[in-house]
Amino acid sequence: MNALEIERVSRDFTTPAGGVYRAIDEISLAVPGGAFVAIVGPSGCGKSTLLNVVAGLLPPSSGMVRVAGETLTGLNRHATYMFQQDALLPWKTVRDNVALGLTLAGAARADAHSRADAWLERVGLAEFASHYPAQLSGGMRKRAAMAQNWILDRGIVLMDEPFSALDVHTRQRMETELLALWEGRSPERLALRDHTTAGARAFQASDQRKTIVFVTHDLEEAIALADDVVILSAGPAARVVAQHQVALARPRDLMELRTTPEFVDLYRRIWAVLRQEVIKSQQDAEARR
Amino acid sequence: MNQSRAVVLAAQVAVGAAFIAIWQTLVSLKILDPFFVSRPSDIGARIAQWSATGTLWAHLATTLEESLLGLLAGAVLGVSLGFLLARSPFLARVLDPYIKMLNAVPRVVLAPLFLLWFGLGIWSKVALAVTLVFFVMFFNTYQGVRDASRVLIDNVRMLGATERQLVRHVLVPSALTWIFSSLQTSLGFAMVGAVVGEYLGATRGLGYVIAQAEGTFDTTGVFAGMTVLGIVVVIVSAVVSRFEGWLLNWKKT
Numbered sequence: 001m002n003a004l005e006i007e008r009v010s011r012d013f014t015t016p017a018g019g020v021y022r023a024i025d026e027i028s029l030a031v032p033g034g035a036f037v038a039i040v041g042p043s044g045c046g047k048s049t050l051l052n053v054v055a056g057l058l059p060p061s062s063g064m065v066r067v068a069g070e071t072l073t074g075l076n077r078h079a080t081y082m083f084q085q086d087a088l089l090p091w092k093t094v095r096d097n098v099a100l101g102l103t104l105a106g107a108a109r110a111d112a113h114s115r116a117d118a119w120l121e122r123v124g125l126a127e128f129a130s131h132y133p134a135q136l137s138g139g140m141r142k143r144a145a146m147a148q149n150w151i152l153d154r155g156i157v158l159m160d161e162p163f164s165a166l167d168v169h170t171r172q173r174m175e176t177e178l179l180a181l182w183e184g185r186s187p188e189r190l191a192l193r194d195h196t197t198a199g200a201r202a203f204q205a206s207d208q209r210k211t212i213v214f215v216t217h218d219l220e221e222a223i224a225l226a227d228d229v230v231i232l233s234a235g236p237a238a239r240v241v242a243q244h245q246v247a248l249a250r251p252r253d254l255m256e257l258r259t260t261p262e263f264v265d266l267y268r269r270i271w272a273v274l275r276q277e278v279i280k281s282q283q284d285a286e287a288r289r
Numbered sequence: 290m291n292q293s294r295a296v297v298l299a300a301q302v303a304v305g306a307a308f309i310a311i312w313q314t315l316v317s318l319k320i321l322d323p324f325f326v327s328r329p330s331d332i333g334a335r336i337a338q339w340s341a342t343g344t345l346w347a348h349l350a351t352t353l354e355e356s357l358l359g360l361l362a363g364a365v366l367g368v369s370l371g372f373l374l375a376r377s378p379f380l381a382r383v384l385d386p387y388i389k390m391l392n393a394v395p396r397v398v399l400a401p402l403f404l405l406w407f408g409l410g411i412w413s414k415v416a417l418a419v420t421l422v423f424f425v426m427f428f429n430t431y432q433g434v435r436d437a438s439r440v441l442i443d444n445v446r447m448l449g450a451t452e453r454q455l456v457r458h459v460l461v462p463s464a465l466t467w468i469f470s471s472l473q474t475s476l477g478f479a480m481v482g483a484v485v486g487e488y489l490g491a492t493r494g495l496g497y498v499i500a501q502a503e504g505t506f507d508t509t510g511v512f513a514g515m516t517v518l519g520i521v522v523v524i525v526s527a528v529v530s531r532f533e534g535w536l537l538n539w540k541k542t
Contacts, residue, residue, distance in 0.1 A: 057443055080447055087444035091462040091539045100458070101448040132539040152448065 359418020371430025
């Protein structure tokens with residue numbers, strides 16, 4: 001069963017000059033439950049617009065999104081969203097931030113906190129529970145954001161270039177931790193020690209692998225993480241130009257993966273398609289200038 | 290950090306001492322006429338005398354009471370309307386010219402009206418303070434709510450927040466930083482409102498003391514009143530910034 005079905009979705013914006021700008025044009029895409037799909041395209045191609053439509057933050061101008069078979073109206077309650085920018089509330093501690101989704105749903109404070117603590121343990125931030133986001137490094141803030149998303153245990157996680165602001169090495173570590181979370185492994189240094197605690201309880205629900213839609217402009221990242229790589233054309237009026245399966249075995253060792261012949265071969269083939277769109281978008285940008 | 294703070298403090302004391310010393314010397318050498326600018330030593334003696342007889346405390350208490358009431362009422366009104374208009378763009382556009390018009394009214398012109406409406410007691414001064422504080426608080430709250438980060442709002446909505454939870458967890462804290470940064474300004478304005486009100490017609494308060502002294506060409510009295518006012522503002526500001534630092538401690542890295 002498909003977790004997400006995007007059917008001929010277009011989205012228009014009104015420009016300041018009064019014209020109409022079509023960001024995405026009749027995009028159709030089906031995402032099977034439990035799949036990791038990466039959406040790649042040149043910058044400004046409407047990837048984020050598509051993700052916002054799927055999240056229900058933006059209504060489509062035409063077309064529809066179906067979530068678990070039902071047409072989406074309003075916010076997508078089956079999904080959480082990890083943003084490119086920091087979205088932790090700066091005035092709440094890390095613990096309160098991670099617990100936020102539970103608190104909003106009316107969970108008791110003690111319960112929300114114990115489940116948040118279990119997640120903080122899992123992402124390696126136990127010592128920083130009482131810190132404020134401003135006191136954390138960029139990578140730590142991303143881990144807290146992952147915990148904030150995962151704690152709600154919704155079936156779909158939307159990610160909009162979540163790691164693009166990090167340096168290369170931190171980024172690779174975050175990618176590894178993301179895959180570990182998704183595959184239901186605890187990052188090795190954080191194996192669950194005590195299964196009788198709230199920790200075990202917090203993770204029981206997440207047997208089912210989540211469906212991830214991961215937007216990035218970085219093809220390497222897309223191939224390294226995803227089962228499926230969807231290429232969007234250069235905007236405006238972006239469309240799906242290609243869809244590639246990534247048949248690399250899991251679990252993947254991201255430290256080594258990028259130099260394996262399979263990876264390089266796949267990269268070369270997909271890049272041949274993406275390259276043209278990138279060139280087009282650069283030419284458009286030059287022309288506008 | 291600590292060292293530089295000590296250096297700043299020492300420099301601040303030095304500037305004040307130098308200013309007073311030069312003033313005192315110029316008056317002693319008869320370069321300045323003490324009739325017009327008084328003399329620091331006389332001013333100090335006058336303040337000491339006032340505080341010894343207790344008149345200072347009574348007047349100061351009145352002024353502080355008026356200022357704080359004005360600050361409180363102005364803040365409540367300003368913050369409420371700021372929130373309301375920030376959440377309702379239509380209302381904001383409708384009321385925009387009127388708010389600008391009202392804000393442009395010189396407060397000194399209002400003072401006699403308030404005296405007429407609210408009498409010689411504290412309420413005419415409170416009202417004057419409110420007209421000053423209100424606009425500072427209003428504009429800052431409005432800005433603060435409008436400025437709340439789009440990403441934070443989207444994230445909290447995706448995490449399941451209702452409209453009320455959104456206000457409580459994102460918009461209020463986000464506006465608080467703006468409101469607090471305007472609190473120092475508002476406090477100064479509240480005192481200005483109170484003192485100007487007292488100056489134009491009252492039976493108590495520092496403004497009244499200054500007006501009385503002026504009426505008898507007692508420059509020492511005028512300067513003593515101004516000095517007390519200045520010292521009080523510095524002390525109250527320090528208290529406010531302590532409070533602010535405590536409430537906004539998440540900003541520290």
